[in-house]
Amino acid sequence: MKVAELLIKCLEHEGVEYIFGVPGEENIDIMDALHDSNIEFILTRHETSAAFIAGTYGRLTGKPGVCLATLGPGATNLLTGVANANMDLCPLIAITGQAGLDRQHKVSHQYYDLVSMYEPVTKWNAQIKKGEIVPEVVRKAYQVATQDKPGATHIDLPEDIAGMEVNGNPLQIVEHTMSEADEPVIKQAAELIDQAEHPLILAGNGVTRGNASQNLRDLVKKTNIPVVHSFMGKGALSWKDEHSLLTAGIGGNDYITCGFNEADLIITIGFDMAEYPPKNWNPNGATPILHVDTQEAETDAAYPVKLNVVGDIKENVRQLKETLSNKERKLDWVQAVRKNALDELATYKEDNSFPVKPQKIIADLRDALDEQSIVISDVGAHKMWMARMYHAYEPNTCLISNGLASMGVAVPGAIAAKMVYPERNVVAVCGDGSFQMTSAELETAKRLNLPIVVLLWRDEGYGLIEWHQLKAFNRSSHIRFGNPDFEQLARSYGFEAMKIQNAEELSSTLDRAISLNKPVLIDCPVDYRENMKLTEKLGDIIC
Helix, strand or coil, rough: EEEEHHHHHHHHCCCCEEEEECCCCHHHHHHHHHHHCCCEECCCHHHHHHHHHHHHHHHHHCCCEEEEEECCCCHHHHHHHHHHHHHCCCCEEEEEEECCCHHHHCCCCCCCCCHHHHHHCCEEEEEECCCHHHHHHHHHHHHHHHHHCCEEEEEEEEHHHHHCEECCCCCCCCCCCCCCCEEEEEEEEEEEHCCCCEEEEEEEEEEHHHCCCCHHHHHHHHCCCEEEHHHCCCCCCCCCCEEEEEEEECCCCCCCHHHHCCCCCCEEEEECCCCHHHHHHHCCCCCCCCEEEEECCCCCCCEEEEEECCCCHHHHHHHHHHCCCCCCCEEEEEEHHHHHHHHHHHHHHCCEEEEEHHHHHHHHHHHHCCCCCEEEEEHCCCCCCCHHHCCCCCCEEECCCCCCCCCHHHHHHHHHHHCCCCCEEEEEEEEEEHHHHHHCCCHHHCCCCCCCCCEEEECCCCCCHHHHHHHHCCCCCCECCCCCCCHHHHHHCCCCCECCHHHHHHHHHHHHHHHHCCCCCEEEEECCCCHHHHHHHHHCCCC
């Protein structure tokens, strides 16, 4: 068989269902091999989107999403999405076509050293210079991508190697096993928790990756310890649970800061430091940390680790729960934190001013969706509001990219979510700036007949950047742009299109869009004057 055929055979052996990407001249052998494969190739309209879809697929399934591009501009376009998946700790395998070996020693059309280029944004990568190594390369790419902490790997295939003849078979799949912490470590961790009067749990996305949400809930039920979630940890504990202090991560002295200030031990479980720097919630490094994760903690002056509990998060949390005493604890020290955060959201449910306030949009969106529905937030001012005020019942039902945090992730992410969970409602929440970076993927969603809903927050500018400018300089600069007629744009792609004309109709419009079971875009003007009001509010909060 051809080397390209062996590559596809090895990917099939690993259980790959889809490859997302844009073909090119240098990967025509791979595309031809896919003709006879049970792997479905999903053509996207841009390579970055292909990697965004693959990354979200990896986050939701735990299996690497696979994306493909050709050399040169195709590979450089793909790079941003690969970096995004890697920093969000989503398993992903990127495949790039490449110039033949016979011209890599000199300046050559569209040739860059992609192995060197991808090395900083992946866990591991390699070029296939001999067909015989394909089984090893694919097996290692899959294995490294899924080992904790997961991330991206990259395979570079020169066009002359892809067409060569080779004999070979996939390697045996060896399942990765996670060790557990030793009994003395668990006992020491339990003693730290038992000695604390006001312990506080910070739950990160590692809880979801490790399928440890139920174990966390059992631990909380026994110990009465309150839980704060990172942006990507949302839903580890249901927002309806009285122990949930909702979400931290937005800058400023938010209500949640009061909980951190009162804690005498912070138990981080599956916390990824790239998401939420410790200096933001433990600025002087005064509060000790009990670090429960798959790897030892990163060194940080504001993250004074008293003990590392390293290994299988699910099992280690279970063992902690079994080992801890039945010490009685009350929640009175954090009850005001939860109440104030929830009261703020409730205050705006009946606000009918126009353009619509962010709080009102979120309140109506939460009411329109059930517990299993999936919302994917893009990056911009709306992300900060969604992270702070859209509350989740279950893990992976509010997806926020908070590692690299690249604009444009929401529509491609919604495509992935609907492919993985076709029975669930899926809503992409976008700003008008981030939406136009990947809006061409509306065609992909329509072509695949995926009934996603795009809720567009329109303000004709880069709202988050303006927010920062106003905080720093009390004026903004170079953040305004024009927009197309989003209704006409959506309809041209085959979407249903709806435009919010007053705040009272938002709730019924959301209900209608979801009930249609078609691809729908909702154009909703947003009042981002609330951004600076929130900044003032955060500055006024006194614990």
